[in-house]
Amino acid sequence: xxxxxxxxxxIGQALARKNIDVSVASRRPPxxxxxxxxxxxxxxxxxxxxxxxxxxxxxxxxxxxxHRAVAKxxxxxxxxxxxxxxxxxxxxxxxxxxxxxxAKAFTGARFVKGFNHLIAAKLATDPVVEGGHRVVFLxxxxxxxxxPVAALAKxxxxxPVKLGKLNxxxxxxxxxxxxxxxxxxxxxxxxxx
Numbered sequence: 001x002x003x004x005x006x007x008x009x010x011i012g013q014a015l016a017r018k019n020i021d022v023s024v025a026s027r028r029p030p031x032x033x034x035x036x037x038x039x040x041x042x043x044x045x046x047x048x049x050x051x052x053x054x055x056x057x058x059x060x061x062x063x064x065x066x067h068r069a070v071a072k073x074x075x076x077x078x079x080x081x082x083x084x085x086x087x088x089x090x091x092x093x094x095x096x097x098x099x100x101x102x103a104k105a106f107t108g109a110r111f112v113k114g115f116n117h118l119i120a121a122k123l124a125t126d127p128v129v130e131g132g133h134r135v136v137f138l139x140x141x142x143x144x145x146x147x148p149v150a151a152l153a154k155x156x157x158x159x160p161v162k163l164g165k166l167n168x169x170x171x172x173x174x175x176x177x178x179x180x181x182x183x184x185x186x187x188x189x190x191x192x193x
Contacts, residue, residue, distance in 0.1 A: 001148065004052040006070055007061035008033050010120030011085055015059060016044045017124055018156040025052035026062070049073055057081045057152065059115065060102070064088045067102045077109035081145055083152075085115040099139070099166045110145035113166060114138040114153070126157070132191040133159035139169045159190035 004023040005012045013036065016022055021043045024033055033046035052058075053073055057080070062070060064086045071077075088098030099113040115123065117137055127134040136158040140146045146162055153160035163169020 001057060001152075002055040003057050003059070003152070004047070004055035005059045005061055006049065006052060007063075007066075007085075008036065008046075009061065009063075011115070011123065012059070012061035013040065014120045014124035015061065015085075015115060015156070016040050018127075019043060020152075020155060021045075023047040023052040023055055025049045027066070053080075055080075057083065057148070059083045059085055061085045061115075064098060064102075068105050071105035071107075077106045080106075080108075081110040081112065081148065082106045083115060083149055084111065084113045087116055097166060103141075103166065110140075110142050111166075112138055112140040112142075112145050112149045114149055114160075127159075128157055133157060135159050135161050135190055137161050137163050137169070139163045139166050141165050161190070 003020060004025065005016055006025050008016070008024045008026045012024060012026070016024055016037070017040055019041070023045050024037055025047050026033060030046040030048055037044040037046040049070070050073065060067060060070065060082055067086060084099055084102045086098065086102060088101065103111040115136055122134070136153050138146050138149055138153065138160050139162075150160040150162065
């Protein structure tokens with residue numbers, strides 16, 4: 001399984017620090033990202049957007065309004081898993097969930113909402129706390145898509161919690177307009193059993 005993080009701001013860098021082999025890309029050329037990628041470690045490699053999108057699993061960590069530009073980079077997303085770490089806070093979405101808007105742009109992709117309810121500073125810290133693991137919430141209309149994303153979350157040190165479908169559990173962890181879902185910013189831990 002290969003991974004890429006599209007968007008190398010605070011969220012993208014926080015996830016890149018979790019010690020996985022990952023390509024990173026953004027609007028900037030790879031040369032501009034390379035110093036920060038090298039500073040994080042040898043497992044993080046700056047690439048062009050086109051090259052990074054060859055990954056099997058793509059964590060979308062761009063500002064919400066930029067997801068459409070990323071989606072246009074490939075004609076079809078079949079065979080790819082998109083992990084939507086964006087929030088549509090401040091965006092007018094005609095009553096839709098932000099994840100529904102993003103999912104529609106990535107035609108053919110397996111789509112999971114995740115890693116979006118915590119601020120970057122919390123994501124960047126060690127997810128192992130007091131004998132437990134920091135929770136990340138996952139939602140998808142494709143149950144099979146959640147399985148490998150939950151495995152990735154565990155590999156990164158988090159405790160994945162499946163919330164169900166996007167319009168159900170996903171509504172708990174999204175932002176749209178000026179409204180935050182009730183689980184946004186909830187810094188929860190799961191003790192090892």
